Amino acid sequence: MMRIQDLFGIELPIIQAPMAGVQNSALAIAVSNAGGLGSLPCAMLSAEALRSELETLQAQTQRPFNLNFFCHQPPTPDASKAVAWQSLFATYYAQWGIDPTQVPRGPARMPFNQEMAALVCEYQPAVVSFHFGLPAPELLNMVRNCGAKIVSSATTVAEALWLEAQGVDAIIAQGLEAGGHRGMFLSQDISTQVGTFALLPQIVQAVKVPVIAAGGIADAAGVRAALALGAAGVQVGTAYLLCPEATTSAVHRAALQSSHARVTALTNVFSGRPARGIVNRLMQELGPMNTLAPAFPQATAASAPLRLAAERAGLGDFSPLWAGQNVSGCQEISAAALTQELAG
Incomplete structure (x- = not known):
């Protein structure tokens, strides 16, 4: 299976999870410059705010980065x-x-739309990821035709198979341990949700595209375990929440x-x-x-x-x-240092 380093043009098998409300471009820039894939959450940004963040991203990193959007139906x-x-x-x-x-x-959160798709095409990020499924086919094709790799989250094998059928380039296997919103979209029954290390090998076996493990991975040992189970890379969120580049509030940090x-x-x-x-x-x-x-x-x-x-x-x-179920990796160190540490 292709490694995410080769798929996305990055050095390390680490994706920083997009975390709306606790970060801006600063965290994404730090992770991308450290060799991982930095991510910018876009669901709470207006088109004007997103353009400003994209200008900052392009000015401060020459490395690939990911833009993340929600796909819920209002x-x-x-x-x-x-x-x-x-x-x-x-x-x-x-x-x-x-x-x-x-x-x-x-x-407070807007789904991916024509205006956002036009911005994606204007700035041409290396990766565009989606949560809660995928946008309408015409919007998805716009993004694909602009050269971005397309990624989305699956919380069940059924969702992974659906995403593969829509032509995504990689699938994030989001385990139950993960912090923030569940990416579930084919069902809202939380009894269908399982842990990362139960979900990951099942999705790896079911699909042909690269699979990225997410949920409960907080250190280099967890990264190694995910890769050993067939992951092409990992996505880590909670561990970055105490980094100085995150905008995590004082009460949240405490x-x-x-x-x-x-x-x-x-x-x-x-x-x-x-x-x-x-x-x-x-x-x-x-x-x-x-x-x-x-x-x-x-x-x-x-x-x-x-x-x-x-x-x-x-x-x-x-x-x-x-926060995810494993906060043991949260450290008050730079995002660059944490990214390198996670990669071992």
Whole structure:
């Protein structure tokens, strides 16, 4: 099987996971310049903001980098569900002096669209990766015709086979241990989700394209184990969260360095989709999975002002403290040093 070094034109079999909300181009630049594949999360960026980040990327690295986009279908707004969901937060709003009528309801994450595809073609990144499946065929063909390698996440063998049938260049096998949002897209049944080292060999056996292991890999030993099971490379996210190049908040950094980081759970209370984070007050009291949560990303708005207020007070009670099940690799060292260390 082809190594990702050969597929992407990089030196090390390490991809830095795109992590919306805790990084910008600085982390991607550091990893790419160290010989790995740096990634920029684009789902929360406007076209103007993405162009600015792309200018910075091209100015500060000559190495390949990855742009990551979400491919969810924007849900039809449901006013009654939004009211029912927001009502669950009434006590919290009262505690923090927030007027519930002033809570915005706009979506915080946009799916890949024509405007973003045009930017991809203008800047021609080496790799474009997708989460929650793939965009519409015409958008996918635009990206492919502009020369980018196409990658997406699979959380089951069925998803991997579907992605291969759509012509992706590589598949990320996202195990249950992974922090942040599950990439699941053929089913929303979390009972279908399995661990990295159970999922990886099954996907490797099922498909012909290179497979990248993700989830719970935090050190060089984990990288070696994934490669031994047939991975063409690995994607690592959580381990980078304490690097100075990450924009991880103070409360998030503190949580990662505390005993609380030993307990993570899948939750939908922050966004409406299952995502893994360190268990905090909101997850304990409203979740971790709540059937009233509006569809992704419409659940986000209700907790946003609480998060802002609590973080100002030094509390992460309402913050999505995304982290995988293995925080042992989190180090306050440069992203370049961590990338080299992971590669052994």
